[in-house]
Amino acid sequence: MRIATWNVNSVKQRLEHLLTWLKEAEPDVVCLQELKCVDEAFPASEIESAGYNVAVHGQKAFNGVAILSRRPFDEVRRGLPGDEADVQARYLEAVFSVGSRALRVASIYLPNGNPPDTEKYDYKLAWMDRLIAHAGGLLAFEEPLVLAGDYNVIPTARDVHDPALWAGDALFLPRTRAKFQEFAALGLTDAFRACDGREGQYSFWDYQAGAWQKNNGIRIDHLMLSPEAADVLRAARIDKHVRSWEKPSDHVPVVIDLAL
DNA sequence: ATGGCCAATATGATTGGA
Numbered sequence: 295m296r297i298a299t300w301n302v303n304s305v306k307q308r309l310e311h312l313l314t315w316l317k318e319a320e321p322d323v324v325c326l327q328e329l330k331c332v333d334e335a336f337p338a339s340e341i342e343s344a345g346y347n348v349a350v351h352g353q354k355a356f357n358g359v360a361i362l363s364r365r366p367f368d369e370v371r372r373g374l375p376g377d378e379a380d381v382q383a384r385y386l387e388a389v390f391s392v393g394s395r396a397l398r399v400a401s402i403y404l405p406n407g408n409p410p411d412t413e414k415y416d417y418k419l420a421w422m423d424r425l426i427a428h429a430g431g432l433l434a435f436e437e438p439l440v441l442a443g444d445y446n447v448i449p450t451a452r453d454v455h456d457p458a459l460w461a462g463d464a465l466f467l468p469r470t471r472a473k474f475q476e477f478a479a480l481g482l483t484d485a486f487r488a489c490d491g492r493e494g495q496y497s498f499w500d501y502q503a504g505a506w507q508k509n510n511g512i513r514i515d516h517l518m519l520s521p522e523a524a525d526v527l528r529a530a531r532i533d534k535h536v537r538s539w540e541k542p543s544d545h546v547p548v549v550i551d552l553a554l
Numbered sequence: 555a556t557g558g559c560c561a562a563t564a565t566g567a568t569t570g571g572a
Contacts, residue, residue: 303571304561328571330562355562356570406572446572465572500572501559512572544560544572 295392295554296320297399298533299442299515301327301498301545305360308543309337315536316344319549322364323390325401325442327545329358329383336360353383359401359443365390376424384421392554398432402443407464415464418446422473430480432520438554439520441482444545446514447474449484452493453513465514482518485550489530497532498545506537515548526553 298321302308305326316324324346329336333352341348346362351372361370367388374385387400404425407418432439448466451457460466478484486495496511505511519527529551536546 307561328561406570408570408572460572463572498572503556503558505559514572541560 295322295552296549297323297440297442297517297552298547298549299325299517300547301444301515301543303328303543303545304330305336306331309340311536311539311542313340313344315547319533319547321549323399324362325399326360326362327401327403327444329360330355331358349386349388351383351386357383357403359383359386359403361386361388361399361401363388363390374424375428395438395554397438397554399440399442402441402445404443404445404447406446410462410464410467418464419469419473422477426477426480429477433481436522437520438523438526440517440523442517444514445474445516447471448512448514449474455510465512478518481521483524485517485519485527486530486532486548488524488527495532497548499537501544515545517548517550523552528553
């Protein structure tokens, strides 16, 4: 079972890349973020023709998450619980049958939070609290669970090319990292870090200032695993070559293999 | 050259990204 996450920065702009990468990587489940379109504008037929079922939680212009799956969906949940007034499309959850087991996967687009001295940062931290509460409930099922997405969190100094440059950023502030630690401490495993301890492994490079050419990146796209999923983790990788394609997203896919 | 981008929006300056 191959599961991936990718912030595509507009699914309409990135459709050709997505179809090429699906054929190349052959994932079973894909979590997408930053669709930047409403449900009706999502290119469902093109993706279905590539062999995937589609669940979409879109929004006009911003945000938007989707899950693609070769298997049929048993259940789909749209939106993160905990705030009925939150209209931002940042969370989508699905359940699949894998043999006799249930596999639950969520596509997450955690708020950026910049600038940190504004209500945007408060929203980020509150969203993380809601995610912690919801994840706690899901972990109680004691099933394979993959919470995958663009977390907009640099977990440690090892995950950024120049920690000092990011010290005051909402993605790397101590409060942000502490909250992410609290989330992981529920019993979640960072799949990539469980497989690869090297420095210089990133999932995002800014479009500006030649960041890609200089490998000035950050690792902010994560697949977080329940113990039942971590037990069957076999491999994790970052498909960084996608960043060198023409007109790329600023994020690249992160991929794991589970023995399910 | 110590700076350089990109996408969406009643489409032209603004907003958001990270």
